[in-house]
Amino acid sequence: MIEKLGNLRRTHMCGELTKDNINEQVVLMGWVQKRRNLGGLIFVDLRDITGISQIVFDNEISVESFEKADAIRSEYVIAIKGKVVERQSKNKELATGDIEVFVNELKILDKSETPPIYIKDNDEVSEKMRLQYRFLDLRKSYMQNNIKIRHKTAKIVRNFFDENNFLEIETPVLNKPTPEGARDYLVPSRVNPGKFYALPQSPQLMKQLLMVSGMDRYYQIVKCFRDEDLRANRQPEFTQIDAEMSFVDIDDVISINEKLIYKIFKEIKGIEIDLPIKRMKYDEAMESYGSDKPDLRFEFKIKNISNVVENSEFKVFSGAIASGGSVRAINIKGYENEFSRKKISKLEKYIKTYGAKGLAWIKMNEEGISSPILKFLSEEEIGEIKQELDIEKGDIVFIVADKDKIVFDSLGHLRIEVAKTLDIIDEDIFEMVWITDFPLFEYDEDEDRYVAKHHPFTHPVDEDIPLLETEPEKVKAKAYDIVINGDEIAGGSIRINNTELQQKMFRALGFTEEEAWKKFGFLLEAFKYGVPPHGGIAYGFDRLVMLLTGMKNIRDVIAFPKTQNATSLLTEAPTEITEEQLKELSIQVNMSELK
Amino acid sequence: MIEKLGNLRRTHMCGELTKDNINEQVVLMGWVQKRRNLGGLIFVDLRDITGISQIVFDNEISVESFEKADAIRSEYVIAIKGKVVERQSKNKELATGDIEVFVNELKILDKSETPPIYIKDNDEVSEKMRLQYRFLDLRKSYMQNNIKIRHKTAKIVRNFFDENNFLEIETPVLNKPTPEGARDYLVPSRVNPGKFYALPQSPQLMKQLLMVSGMDRYYQIVKCFRDEDLRANRQPEFTQIDAEMSFVDIDDVISINEKLIYKIFKEIKGIEIDLPIKRMKYDEAMESYGSDKPDLRFEFKIKNISNVVENSEFKVFSGAIASGGSVRAINIKGYENEFSRKKISKLEKYIKTYGAKGLAWIKMNEEGISSPILKFLSEEEIGEIKQELDIEKGDIVFIVADKDKIVFDSLGHLRIEVAKTLDIIDEDIFEMVWITDFPLFEYDEDEDRYVAKHHPFTHPVDEDIPLLETEPEKVKAKAYDIVINGDEIAGGSIRINNTELQQKMFRALGFTEEEAWKKFGFLLEAFKYGVPPHGGIAYGFDRLVMLLTGMKNIRDVIAFPKTQNATSLLTEAPTEITEEQLKELSIQVNMSELK
Missing domain, CATH: 3.30.930.10 (Bira Bifunctional Protein; Domain 2)
Structure with missing residues (x-):
């Protein structure tokens, strides 16, 4: 049943036929995306890397092709020769939606079992399956x-x-x-x-x-x-x-x-x-965004309020500063009503993964300022914080007090997390x-x-x-x-x-001359000339x-990626090798460290 | 003494200055190819990847540059600013030979020790040195x-x-x-x-x-x-x-x-x-050239003379044929006088490395036919060989009798060796x-x-x-x-x-279904769809x-190749690694196989 290509050669790709091709004899080759048998007509969506053409098998044009077409299934590889005609009901979703091809010759080049994953962009299959059957996953148009x-x-x-x-x-x-x-x-x-x-x-x-x-x-x-x-x-x-x-x-x-x-x-x-x-200088990136990889698609800049609270009775703040750290905050302007206690506590949990001990917050709405830490702060401090962070009605600010590294890390991640939660990141712009x-x-x-x-x-x-x-x-x-x-x-x-x-640099890194030569000898040798x-x-x-x-x-x-465990689900690499191979390499496997 | 680039930027490459640049102020950067101090003038050949420009330090233009120039040596890296002038004595060997650059500013960007190999194309240094100092070897113009x-x-x-x-x-x-x-x-x-x-x-x-x-x-x-x-x-x-x-x-x-x-x-x-x-079909390539990689820049085709000698009294020939082999020969037309006994015996030694037991030859010159095997052959056989191989005055033929594989291998290599010896291969043509x-x-x-x-x-x-x-x-x-x-x-x-x-193929190779799946499972799986x-x-x-x-x-x-021992003389790869690294990889070195 499987046929050879013989002298048949592709004249067009499946995705490129338009009204301009009407009445032409064309040869297309590709995979069967789907097949519908409507009595005397069989419709097939034929797919290659450029797209899809609808091809039609008409009992009255070629009985032989029609009968063969009845046997074809999804993912069969076929070659067809036929005439391009204008379509009765155009398909605007398809680049080739103005035409269809009436087939007078069909070759089945290879069959297919029912594929374990669908060849469509949103197939919702597990990534494990996608990686294992990568050769099918790569047939999807978005992957191509x-x-x-x-x-x-x-x-x-x-x-x-x-x-x-x-x-x-x-x-x-x-x-x-x-x-x-x-x-x-x-x-x-x-x-x-x-x-x-x-x-x-x-x-x-x-x-x-x-x-x-x-x-x-x-x-x-x-x-x-x-x-x-x-x-x-x-x-x-x-x-x-x-x-x-x-x-x-x-x-x-x-x-x-x-x-x-x-x-x-x-x-x-x-x-x-x-x-x-x-x-932007590194220092400014850290100060304003808590990261040397700032996402500038949104504001939420970090501000240092250490000078305002360094003498505060609130030891969480003043203590952090006294031990060399700082107190910094982000004003999430206008989004006060988006942050329930539950949401805030989720954020707090999130920034704790970056070492923060807690997340303080201050809201301002119709009812005025509210915050669990108000009671620890003086009127004057509250006023200065309000001014420093430009807190207005509708705002919520988040504050972290700790060593600089932790403050930056926590607030840097917080600002991104908040922007994601608020869904305010414009995916179509590129801020460089x-x-x-x-x-x-x-x-x-x-x-x-x-x-x-x-x-x-x-x-x-x-x-x-x-x-x-x-x-x-x-x-x-x-x-x-x-x-x-x-x-x-x-x-x-x-x-x-x-x-x-270069030698000064090595000294600063604590390498002796000898160590430096051992590590980077050939570069140092080259540097002489x-x-x-x-x-x-x-x-x-x-x-x-x-x-x-x-x-x-x-x-x-990536066409053939590896999992997080550095394995290929497709080829099953890495694998065990033979004793003979190990011997040739003068090594042996020693699993004792694992026991 | 070493200076920074500062704001100085290259305006031209060393190899591109021509008469069109005369009177221009240019900035060149590169390596000092050579330096000559002729009293009040210092001439330097300055080299970059595009070529060389002659630059001139004139005591009367800039005393400072002149004095600095006096200290520079081969392979120093310098930047110069100067004026392009027409050269008095043009150098036709150099693309930039019409001009020279009179320097008014010099920066020494890096010094160099005397390099262990010369930066010139025919330095005749050992390949070991070239590979060890590859960073210098790659400065040669033919390597670049x-x-x-x-x-x-x-x-x-x-x-x-x-x-x-x-x-x-x-x-x-x-x-x-x-x-x-x-x-x-x-x-x-x-x-x-x-x-x-x-x-x-x-x-x-x-x-x-x-x-x-x-x-x-x-x-x-x-x-x-x-x-x-x-x-x-x-x-x-x-x-x-x-x-x-x-x-x-x-x-x-x-x-x-x-x-x-x-x-x-x-x-x-x-x-x-x-x-x-x-x-050309494989069979023809083997029959005519003794190789599936025939060099077609010269003739010297192999001819089969088995039918002429299969019944010969000379058992070296007839015996080889009787045991399934053949007798084949090459006529080296017109080069009879190039082959002394000594040369022939060298060729014989050479083809013995390909398994041949010996090399027979027949010469024809003014004095007629001569060959050590004439005495073993009948008049008729000699006549037929002469005709079959078209032996004329001035020719020499080489004959090998053995299993086909050995005959092809020996004569295939012999024809190339002979062509090389005769120096008749045109290196400028490409025969595909x-x-x-x-x-x-x-x-x-x-x-x-x-x-x-x-x-x-x-x-x-x-x-x-x-x-x-x-x-x-x-x-x-x-x-x-x-x-x-x-x-x-x-x-x-x-x-x-x-x-x-594919399964038929595996069976022909002697793989069971199970072996085939074990070896090529993921390809066979893919082949289902x-x-x-x-x-x-x-x-x-x-x-x-x-x-x-x-x-x-x-x-x-290759920029950084390895030796035949698969080592890099430059970086000294491969090297020993630490016990800790081995442990991490769950392997250990086992040299016992070598003892």
Whole structure:
């Protein structure tokens, strides 16, 4: 019953037939979306990646085709030859809704069992099923659209970099294990027993070497790997748009990347963004939004009211300040009536996951000001808080008192949670901001030393270089992130380009000369021989495509993603291997640690 | 002494200044190629990725710059501002040889120690040094040119596929270990203890799934991995141009790929190749050239003279035929006088590495025919050989008698070796041929069963399908390789697209139903739900770039290659890892197998 393609060749795609094709003989091929037998006529929706055409089998045109058509079922693969005619009852929902194709030849190219998931966008099947039957899930039009947008975005990026004299250069996948940062995926070497490669977390060192090599401008769209415990929108392997340029400073990198971002949004979304994209210093982002990834689609800025309450009798406030923390608040202007006690207590529970001990609030409505903490505050303090936070009728403010880190984290998440709850986020706009002037270091409590906030090759802001040896915590970095709608889409920095400064940096990180050489020897060796000023950027490509497609789930923009357990439900990778394979690699499995 | 870039920005690249720029103020940045101090003038060749400009420091223009310039050495990174003037003594070897730049401002951006290898194309340093100091080796102009051609080729490929509606789709790097074929690189899973991923040898199964998903046309330029003992031009990680299309047969895949190949050669080499590219069946390639990768830049065809000598008294010939082998020969027309006894005995030694027991030869010159085997042959046989091989004055023929495999292998390599020795291969021409009608199976002596010559999903030639169960050795495959100048540049096939045929194939390979499911379960599952006819191709991208750049060493077209021992002399990967890392992965190193 299954037939060969033979000499039959497709003349059109299913989604492209219009009135212009009327009376043409066409050959279409694709999958049967649905089939209806109405007496002497069988109607089939035929689907390919471009869309659907209605095709009609008429007993009076071809008995043979009609009879064969009676046997076809959903997801059969067929080829048809037929004549395009104008449709009696047009279907405005369909691009090809003006026409239908009357078939005079049918070939059944492959059969199908009843598929375990429906091929329609809102099938409401579990994600487990979708991942297990990914080859069916990818037949859905929205999934195919995601893949198309991913393709198109990659193409725009590649053309842009090419036009700007960036060379696409491939860096190795089998690398040296990295001494700092996240956990590597490791690959035992068979020919070098007992030794391991690491899959790259990023091509950072290699792209710096390319600048040392005089390649001038480099880019790559490249898979990177992190063996970390996976959070919701993380994948063990992810894709980076990676770029680096020589003889530049911050503004050069930012400026060229703005042009790229402009181009992507214009070509994919039809939106012309304003250039230059606004910039915000790290400190301001933290102060106003409690995050270095502020979502600027809505206000709800954080305000510091520490000066108002530092001497308050209310020890929750004044105590937090006395022990080096602060009291900060957000005025949710005009939404007082949206927050029942129940809702507030839910919010409080939410921010406790970020370390807050509690959530204070003050409402103002027809009946005046109300709040559980009023009784602890003086009239004067209440008045000043009211003024400082501009509390008017209809407002509700939320206040957190704690160490700065906790206050920022709690209120930063609170403002987003509130905006989501109120459903005031416009999903059609894209608010972009460059965050700059990051701290160069952050203190690692576990290791009891400063660690690089980005990586140990980030260039300090020029005027802060003298502070490296005295007050490293005050040194800002020549680093920049582009944040869109609260997501970090790309980040980069200017790199250190001379040995003396690099050594100062290592000293500030607490590395001895010997340790530094052990960890980064080949880069330090390269640094002896003339390094141009250089800097670059890396985009999270999966995240960028999520933003462009409006997907909330990273797995919806990756053809074959893994679960949060880093497994493939489709192929069942990873799997056990044979004793012989282990022997060849000079390793053995040792589960004793797990017992 | 080292200065910051400050506000200075490059106005031109070093390689692009011409007479048109005379009198312009320009800013150039780059590396010092060489410096000559001629009294009051210092001449510097300044180099970037585009080329070299001569810059001049004149004591009378800027004393400060002149004095700083006196300190600069080879490979220092500098920025200069100056005026373009016409050169007194033009340098025709240099693109910018008409001009020089008189400097009024100099910044030294980084110093350099004396580099361990010279930055010039013919430095005659060992490859070990080149790989260890790759960041310097990549400063050489021919190496940068290789990287540029690689970039440009990738760009042509991507644009071509995009224009032809192929979607770039990324397939996973962390895969299920493959049951057939070469050895996988394996990656232990931390979160799934005792289980392993495999790095892909090719995205074969995933791209077939994409066709099942209705993606219609797919391509990817993608890293693949094989943990095999490395031969000269092999790398553990290599790059493939991978493509697959639906609703096609052989001619469709060949035709679109010919257009791509045409485009690549036109844009990179300026050569318009003739389309269609000629085709040759596998059997003919073996018979005439002793190889399925024939180099057609020269003749020296193999001829079968078995029928002439099958009854010969000379048992070396007749015996080989009697035991199922053959006697074949090549006439090296007109080069008789190039082959001394010493040279012939060298050739004999060479072909013995391919299993031949000896090399017979017959010469004809002024003095008539001569050969060590004449005495074993009858007059009549000699006459027939002469006629069959068209032996004329000035010719020499080489004859091998053995099993077919050995005869083909020996003479196939001999004809190439001879052509190389005679130096008659034109390196500027590209002789292309599609090899088709490969056998579907080959017999694996070790496993005592048929194995797939390409892979188990290759579609048999339609008319041979009935032979699958009776005479599998006779079944031809819908497979095709494109061979250029004796190198296999790409290969592919039409795939099986229905379950019944796939099962027949597995049976022919000796797999039980259960084994087949264990090995290829997810593909077989996918095959239940409507598979379009499909086929594709994969190019060895590194090899293609070797061909386009004329490089003989695969490492010269890869930025950061590995040695034949699969190590990086630059980064020293692979390396030992810590006990803690091993524990986390639930593995331990077991060197006992090596003792």
